[in-house]
Amino acid sequence: MSQNRQKPRQLPTGKAVSGKIGDVLAGIRVPDLPYPAGKLEADAVSDWRPLLLSCWNEQRDERVTHVLRSVHLIWSSKQVNAAYIADRIMDVFLKTSGLHPDLSQRIARLRFFFAWRMNLDGAQTFSDTIISWLDSLQEWRGWSNTGGRSARVLLDQLDALIIAVSGSFETGTIEPVEQFCQQWQDDLARRNAQVGKLRARLLETEQGAARQRRADQTARALIGRALQGRKLPPAISKFILDHWYRLLKQAIWQDGVDGEACRHGSKLLEWLVWVGDPSLSDQDRNRLYHVGEQIGDRILDVWQRTFRLPLAAGTLDGIEEVMVARLRGEPAELHDALASSQAFAWDGAWLGFTGADVGAVKEVEGEWFVEGEGRSEQRRYFFALLEDTAEILWTNGAGVKQGVQPWAEFKAACDKGSLRPLPRLTPFGQVLSETVELLAKVSGKQRRQRELAAEQARIRAEALRQERAQAEAARRAEEEAREAELARQRAVAEQQRLEDERLEQERLLREQTLIAQKQVDGIQLGGWIVVAPDQDGDEPVRLKLAVRINASRKLVFVDRLGLNRREYRDEALVEGVLRGQVRVLDSSAEFDDALSRVVGRIRVGRN
Numbered sequence: 001m002s003q004n005r006q007k008p009r010q011l012p013t014g015k016a017v018s019g020k021i022g023d024v025l026a027g028i029r030v031p032d033l034p035y036p037a038g039k040l041e042a043d044a045v046s047d048w049r050p051l052l053l054s055c056w057n058e059q060r061d062e063r064v065t066h067v068l069r070s071v072h073l074i075w076s077s078k079q080v081n082a083a084y085i086a087d088r089i090m091d092v093f094l095k096t097s098g099l100h101p102d103l104s105q106r107i108a109r110l111r112f113f114f115a116w117r118m119n120l121d122g123a124q125t126f127s128d129t130i131i132s133w134l135d136s137l138q139e140w141r142g143w144s145n146t147g148g149r150s151a152r153v154l155l156d157q158l159d160a161l162i163i164a165v166s167g168s169f170e171t172g173t174i175e176p177v178e179q180f181c182q183q184w185q186d187d188l189a190r191r192n193a194q195v196g197k198l199r200a201r202l203l204e205t206e207q208g209a210a211r212q213r214r215a216d217q218t219a220r221a222l223i224g225r226a227l228q229g230r231k232l233p234p235a236i237s238k239f240i241l242d243h244w245y246r247l248l249k250q251a252i253w254q255d256g257v258d259g260e261a262c263r264h265g266s267k268l269l270e271w272l273v274w275v276g277d278p279s280l281s282d283q284d285r286n287r288l289y290h291v292g293e294q295i296g297d298r299i300l301d302v303w304q305r306t307f308r309l310p311l312a313a314g315t316l317d318g319i320e321e322v323m324v325a326r327l328r329g330e331p332a333e334l335h336d337a338l339a340s341s342q343a344f345a346w347d348g349a350w351l352g353f354t355g356a357d358v359g360a361v362k363e364v365e366g367e368w369f370v371e372g373e374g375r376s377e378q379r380r381y382f383f384a385l386l387e388d389t390a391e392i393l394w395t396n397g398a399g400v401k402q403g404v405q406p407w408a409e410f411k412a413a414c415d416k417g418s419l420r421p422l423p424r425l426t427p428f429g430q431v432l433s434e435t436v437e438l439l440a441k442v443s444g445k446q447r448r449q450r451e452l453a454a455e456q457a458r459i460r461a462e463a464l465r466q467e468r469a470q471a472e473a474a475r476r477a478e479e480e481a482r483e484a485e486l487a488r489q490r491a492v493a494e495q496q497r498l499e500d501e502r503l504e505q506e507r508l509l510r511e512q513t514l515i516a517q518k519q520v521d522g523i524q525l526g527g528w529i530v531v532a533p534d535q536d537g538d539e540p541v542r543l544k545l546a547v548r549i550n551a552s553r554k555l556v557f558v559d560r561l562g563l564n565r566r567e568y569r570d571e572a573l574v575e576g577v578l579r580g581q582v583r584v585l586d587s588s589a590e591f592d593d594a595l596s597r598v599v600g601r602i603r604v605g606r607n
Contacts, residue, residue, distance in 0.1 A: 020123075020436050020437065020439075020440040021085070021118070021122055021123035021126075021436055022122050022123055023440055023443055023444070023447075024081065024085060024436065024439045024440055024443045025078055025081045025082060025085070025118065025122060026078070026081075027443040027444075027446060027447045028081055028084070028439060028442060028443040028446060029077075029446055030080075030081075030084050033065055033068075033069075033080050033084060034068055034069055034075055034080060035075075035077055035080055036074060036075065036076065036077060040074065040076055044074060045074060045075065045076045045079070046073040046074050046075060048068075048073075048075065048079060048116070048119075049116060049169060049172075051067065051071065052064070052067075052112040052113075052115065052116050052169070053112075053166065053169040053170070055067055055112050056109065056112045056113060056162070056165055056166065056169065057162070057166060059106075059109055059162070060109070061105060061108075061109065063083075063087040063091075063111070064083035064084075064086055064087050064111050064112060064115045065080070065083045065084055065087055067083075068080065068083055076119075078119055079115075079119050082114075082115045082116075082118035082119040083115045085114075085115075085118060085435075085436075085439060086111040086112075086114040086115035086118065087111055087115075088435055088439065089111070089114070089431060089432060089435045089436075090107075090108040090109075090110065090111040090114075091108075092431050092434075092435050093107070093108055093426075093428060093431045094108050096426040096431060097137075097425060097426055097428070097431070098141065098422070098423050098424065098425035098426060099137060099138075099140065099141060099143075099425070100140075100143050100144055100145065100375075100377065100379065101374055101375045101377070102145045102375055103137070103140060103143055103154070103158075106158050107134070107137065110165070113165050113168065113169070113177070114126075116169070117174060121174070125174070126432060127174070127178065129178045129181050129182060130177065130178065130181055131428060131429050131432065132181070132185065133181035133182075133184055133185060134427075134428035134429070135427040135428050135429050136184070136185060136188060137428070138425050138427060139188060140154055141368060141379070141397075141422065141425055142368055142379045142380065142381050142396055142397040142422075143379065143396070144377065144378045144379045144380075144396075145375070146378065150396055150398065150400045157184065157187075160180065161180060164176045164177050164179070164180035165177055191398070194399075195398050195399050197399075198398065198399025198400070199383070199395075199399040201399070202383075202393075202395065202399050202400075202401055203383070203384055203393070206384075206386060206393050206401070206404070207386060207388070210386035210387075210388040210389040210391060210404075211253060211388045212253065213388070213389050214252070214350075214353075214388040214389050215249045215250070215252040215253035216249050217346075217347060217350045217389075218248075218252050218257060218350045218351070218353070219245055219248035219249040219252055220245070220344065220345065220346035220347070220350075221346050221347060221348050221349075221350040221351045222248055222266055222269065222351070223240060223241070223244070223245055223248065223269065223344070223346065224338065224344065224346030224347075224348065225346075225348055225351065226240075226269050226270065226273050227240065227273065227337035227338050227344075228337075228338060230273060230276075230277055230336075230337040230338075231277065231334040231335060231336060231337065232273065232276035232277055232334060232335070232337045233276050233318075233322045233332050233333060233334060233335075234318075234333070234335055235318025235319055235321065235322050236272055236273075236275070236276035236318070236319060236322060237276075237335070237337045238318065239272070239315070239316075239318060239319055240269065240272060240273075240337075241344060243311075243315060244265070244268075244269060244272070247265050247302065247303060247306050247307070248262065248265045248266070248269070250306050250307065251265050251306050254306070261302065261305060261306050264298075264302045265302055265306070268295070268298055268299055268302060271291055271295055271298075272295070272319070273337075274291070275288065275291055275292070275295065275322070275323065275326065276322060276332075278326075278332060278334075281326065288326060288327065289327065292323045292326070292327055295319075295323070296316055296319070296320065296323075299311070299316065299319075300316075353390070354390075355387055355390050356385055356387075356390045356407040360411075361385050361407075364382055364421075365382050365384065365385060366381075366382060366383075367381075367382050367421055367422075368380070368381055368382075368397070368421070368422035369381075369382060369419050369420065369421055369422060370419075370420060370421075370422045371413075371418060371419050371420075379422060380394040380395070380396070380402050380403075381394065381395050381396065381397040381402075382394065383395040385407065386404065389404075389406075390406060390407045390408075391404040391405060391406050391407065392404060392405045392406075392407060392410050452477070455473070455477060456474075459473055459474060512578060513574065513578065516574045516577040516578050517574050519577060519584050520555075520570060520573050520574050520577060520584070522584075523545050523548075523555070523584060524545070525545055525546070525547075525548065526544055526545060527544060527545045527584070527585070528542055528543065528544045528545075528584075528585040529542070529543050529544075529545070529557065529582055529583065529584050529585060530542050530543075530582070530583045530585060531543060531566075531576075531581065531582055532580070532581045532582070532583075541559070541564070542559065542560070542585075543557035543558060543559055543564070543566060544557060544558060544559075544560075545557055546558045546562070546565075552569075553569055553570040553571070554567055554568065554569055554570070555567070555568050555569075555570065555573060
């Protein structure tokens with residue numbers, strides 16, 4: 001399931017957010033939540049573990065804070081804040097995770113467990129083991145609730161999560177959940193070890209099946225085109241549909257449509273139709289005699305070369321009887337060659353088959369796509385394009401086939417919007433870090449406001465005795481706040497400047513790369529390049545393009561004598577042009593001017 005992974009990002013661990021979570025648990029206050037009126041004794045606080053365990057076992061989707069408000073019990077400020085933090089984290093995860101709604105919703109029910117543990121352990125609730133497990137859920141980005149066996153595997157594992165979390169509630173420890181997370185990771189490693197073999201086996205099987213479909217459909221199209229609207233003797237029609245169809249399919253499968261066996265088979269198909277249809281052959285009796293003498297031997301020869309076996313004795317008896325009757329001028333019994341389209345289905349489009357655009361395929365191959373909305377959405381992975389039939393092989397990302405789809409239908413669905421790329425996922429660690437960071441800022445702001453209010457109250461109490469001290473203290477507090485704001489604004493401005501500079505440098509580098517790529521793409525056969533020497537004192541080497549291999553994106557250069565052969569991959573040559581080791585003679589002046597402008601803009605951006 002390696003296709004399911006995104007490029008890893010450096011995310012904070014549980015230790016990195018521990019201090020901030022502790023501050024939020026102790027200091028944040030949210031309107032309309034059931035905070036106690038004052039400081040409570042330990043024995044006055046209600047035990048919420050049975051309530052949260054009941055919600056978890058029932059797999060309820062409501063918020064923890066809503067549950068607390070729904071019962072008339074006394075909760076501590078820490079309990080209320082733990083419930084709010086758990087709700088906030090899981091609400092953000094539901095909206096931004098990018099996982100299937102059914103999956104993200106089941107994971108979001110962990111809010112009951114996290115609220116309970118944060119009240120006891122604070123930030124230690126989010127251990128590295130749990131965060132790593134939650135981040136690994138990105139491996140299931142392509143999961144859809146299809147009801148199939150592969151979809152049921154994940155649901156069974158999530159059912160085991162219910163048991164593990166219930167065990168943690170009952171034992172009062174976090175160990176059952178951490179053991180579940182570790183077992184999940186071990187199972188994932190074993191599953192990933194098998195995925196490579198499954199993908200290779202599936203691709204080989206489907207490529208063979210696609211080749212068979214191409215041969216079958218093309219043979220049907222050739223026969224359907226030849227027999228459509230024709231009235232032929234039943235013996236000829238039967239031979240074509242029962243025997244010659246098999247030959248054409250085998251010939252196309254072996255050597256393709258342009259192979260010698262297919263060409264001979266198609267020609268003999270035309271002869272059989274021409275001989276059997278009096279409206280075609282009665283006009284040229286001499287040719288009829290000529291074809292009648294050769295057609296039997298030709299059929300036997302092509303059959304022998306295609307199947308490496310002789311045609312069964314007596315197979316041509318019906319055709320020979322028709323030939324004798326035709327040569328004698330006897331009227332032939334004619335019937336519709338194709339009695340109905342259902343009896344022999346064919347599609348003439350296969351005769352003009354064209355493959356998919358290679359560049360367009362590379363842009364989307366290996367990407368995830370989603371169809372549908374909400375809980376009914378279905379996700380699929382663009383595993384490979386079956387070139388023989390221009391069909392997309394869809395999988396679940398783990399080597400399990402989900403179907404094939406013609407490339408044209410895929411493009412139409414994308415243009416229509418019914419099939420769209422899967423958005424980028426947000427790992428749980430990032431959700432945790434960003435949410436706690438935001439709540440920490442709110443908590444810090446509230447704490448500062450409370451401290452300021454206390455200070456102001458103290459100053460007012462001292463106003464009668466120390467009016468001047470009160471004014472000075474207020475001035476200092478105001479000055480500190482202003483300096484802090486100025487410092488924050490300067491930091492924000494500096495951060496923005498650095499980010500703008502980085503973006504500008506990346507843009508200029510992309511421009512430089514595009515110029516180099518355009519220059520490399522513009523090298524025609526016979527075009528010259530100059531390669532800088534590897535050692536000082538050597539002369540630059542002039543080479544000209546001899547061969548361009550599009551399939552492997554290689555360019556082969558030789559010197560003036562056709563010797564000293566060198567091969568470059570497209571991207572390696574572009575890199576050489578960017579570093580100045582390679583210069584394309586045809587457009588080097590234009591590239592040097594463009595490169596000078598880009599370098600100039602980089603220097604200006606740095607200044």
